[in-house]
Amino acid sequence: MSSLSAKQVVAMSLGPMCHKTTTPLDLIFSDVWGSAPMFSSDGFYYFSIFIDMHNKHMWFYPIVAKSYVFSIFYPFQTLVERQFSRRIKSVETN
Numbered sequence: 001m002s003s004l005s006a007k008q009v010v011a012m013s014l015g016p017m018c019h020k021t022t023t024p025l026d027l028i029f030s031d032v033w034g035s036a037p038m039f040s041s042d043g044f045y046y047f048s049i050f051i052d053m054h055n056k057h058m059w060f061y062p063i064v065a066k067s068y069v070f071s072i073f074y075p076f077q078t079l080v081e082r083q084f085s086r087r088i089k090s091v092e093t094n
Helices: 005-015 066-084
Strands: 030-031 046-052 058-063 091-093
Touching: 030 066, 046 066, 058 066
Parallel strands: 030 091
Antiparallel strands: 030 046, 046 058
């Protein structure tokens, strides 16, 4: 186990921010991690994250297979667009 804190790991994995945004939901970054070497207690092998590059809010979704990523995007989109009262302008993925 590494001695890095969770905050350090997130900061390192995001790297330098080359995109300038002026308002929330201008740019959402999305990535999928997995398959995990062990599944979670609920049977999840993969994890999808969405990060608002303006305010660095992060939403984390455990999923059982990569094929579920697209199906969780629409509920995520509805959630954040209602929360911020604006539309997502662009999405960047790995």
